[in-house]
Amino acid sequence: MSQPINMIRTNQELLQLIEQLPGMQQHTVKPGQKLFRQDEKARHLYVIKQGIVKCYITEENTKDYILEFFGEGEVMGELELLTGSPILSTVEAVTELVVYKADSAHFLQLLETNATLNKLILKELATRVSQLAIRVSYQQLYPIEYTLLKLLSLFSYQELPLSKKDLADYLAITVRSLNRTLKQLREKNFIPGDGLDIHLSKTELDKLLKRFDDE
Template sequence: MIRTNPKLLTIIDNWLQNRPEEIGHRSFTAGERLVFQDEQIRFVYIMQSGLAKCFITEENGRDYILEFFGEGEIMGELELITGKGSLSNVAAITDLTTFRVRAAFFTAELAGNRELAQLIMEQLAIRLEQTAMRASYQQIYPLEYNLLKLLYLSSEQELQLSKRDIADYLAISIRSLNRALKELRNRNIINPDSYNAIISREQLAQVLQEFDRLI
């Protein structure tokens, strides 16, 4: 759920030693945007610490969260490959720090550094695979299952999400989320005063397996 890429930080360490003029540092506070949708990319950002969310804002103003970024995740590489403006927004969930790499330098490295090119291709393939899997279970399973799965994954990674972020990740309205929360509270699965699970992760996994048997 939270994507990380520690291998990329090894490459950054090498750049810091050999091409320090191409690498900068930039800190962001919670809620601040790193990347704006449709803007032209001048820098590639690589997460050093903290947590960010990547999301698309639709024409009706609704946001749809694509993924969460953790340590080592990269932002802006896809746009440099396609030559188009940014597909999405990226905003800090927590205070975070990043490495900021000049776009021209990164593009040159991508063309000449086989290790970097392989790493980026692997990452894009993983993103495609995970996006397809997520789309499939959101279509096949009921909302309660998708919400429970999100709670299960977030508890594994100790990720605290706001109600708005949960709704945006599941691509539903707050009203639909509230109905699903009410159903799960009636089953004594989540806290009556919040949306935190009150059963263990093992019990939560068993509930998810029950949904699997019904499909």
């Protein structure tokens, strides 16, 4: 079932490869700034050298769904380049960011000439499909309580400047629901029944939850 999905996805292999390529421009981006805006046309391709971004889709009813958090080595802009569609999701810096930037034509050419890169991209895309599918299935088929618990166990050790809103958008729930569920977890000495692949002691859980009290 569950390979350890990290909440923040990274791709060290790809990063290493990119760093060896000649002539890659480097840029820094401030938290809150956007690398891509949904529905626009993608003109470049970025690879994260350092920092974290969030990718989210905004629906017409103004609600957001956070698709992914990307960290070191993740590519952005390939989807649009490959399919020719407008940008799928807004990409916004969560932390201070350093990225490599390439223009589309260059990347497309590299894809054809650099077999290693080609393979890494294929693998990356396959991974994205799988991970997204796994997450979605889980989110849809389990109550929030379980999903949240699973999420906590994943990102606990990562010091992340995520707001509750972000967390809620990632879970596709409202902040109200998130709060409620956190409270339940605190109180209810939560015991995952049925078949569940989450196994946390009460102590560990408490530690995870404490992050929300303090900060």
